[in-house]
Structure formats: structure tokens, C-alpha cells
Amino acid sequence: MSTEEGRDVTKTYTTEQNIQKLERLVKALKENKAFEIQVAGERLYIPAETEFSIEHEQSGSDHELEFQFRWSDED
Template structure:
């Protein structure tokens, strides 16, 4: 079993855009996706589901693009 992890990593705009492009291509093709986040490679299966979350408070707003899957 993998160790639990909860990390948020900031990326320069060009790296973020490149990761989003690769993700969009994989989703469009119905294929799995591989991404490195904070020195760990994550393998996202084609069966993953996608959602977008929006949060707002008095001083800020946040949009999260979420990708979820279960370990089978």
C-alpha cells in the first residue's frame, strides 16, 4: 500500500500549461496519464473521473481541477 500524501505544488506558468496540455491530450484520447508532482510520478488511469471545484471567501477565490480514481 502506498503512503498517504497531501501536497500542493506551485509551478511556473509554462510548466503548468505543459502539464495541462498533456492531461487534455490523454483525456481526449482516452488513455492513461503520467505526471510528476514534487518528485513523485503519479500514474492516472484512463478510468479516472474529473470535476471542477470553486471556493470563495471574503479575501480570495480558488478553482481546483480534480482527478479521482480508486485503486483496484
């Protein structure tokens, strides 16, 4: 898939897999280092200096909480 086509993927992991990913993320953030993660078969490299936000959505009784990192490959 080319970059121009974009990508919007949601991947569900087990609790243990989520813990492992979050622990690696926290370590990278504490050390101000880049973070590497694989999501649905694609390896991503998140730079140490990146925009981070938390998003909450609610529709009726359903809630969604997203931890988002935003960066550009053009930097």
C-alpha cells in the same frame, strides 16, 4: 511515506510548466489514455477512466479553483 499515512501536497509551477502539463493532459483525455504526471517528486498514473470534477471555493475576496481527478489503486 506509506499509503496509509496519506499525502496532501500543493506544488506551484511556472506558467510554462503548467501549460506543458495541461497540454499533455488534454492530449491524454482526447485519446482516452492514461495520464502520467510528477507532483512534488512523486510520479502518478491517472487511469483513462477516472472521475473528474472542478471545485470552486471562496473565502471573502479569495478564490480557489481546483481540477480534481479521483481514482482508486484497488481497481
